[in-house]
Amino acid sequence: MTSIKQTAGRDFLGDFAPNFAHFNDDVLFGENWNDTTIPLKTRAIITVVALMAQGITDSAMVHHLENAKKEGVSQRK
Structure with missing residues (x-):
């Protein structure tokens, strides 16, 4: 499976809302969406x-x- 690299949070809101960028890019997409437990x-x-x-x-x-x-x-x- 190809890993999805999400950077939209940082690209658009990184300076304004760094916590949102972290949760969107690293947690939601980095950890959850790329978890292969569920196909x-x-x-x-x-x-x-x-x-x-x-x-x-x-x-x-x-x-x-x-x-x-x-x-x-x-x-x-």
């Missing part, structure tokens, strides 16, 4: 379902739907 395809499904349950239909949903498709998640699943 990436399953995590993609869980993420889409969680966004749907919250009624989130913005660009975050679009991004995660595209990611789920890339991981082989079908529309039926």
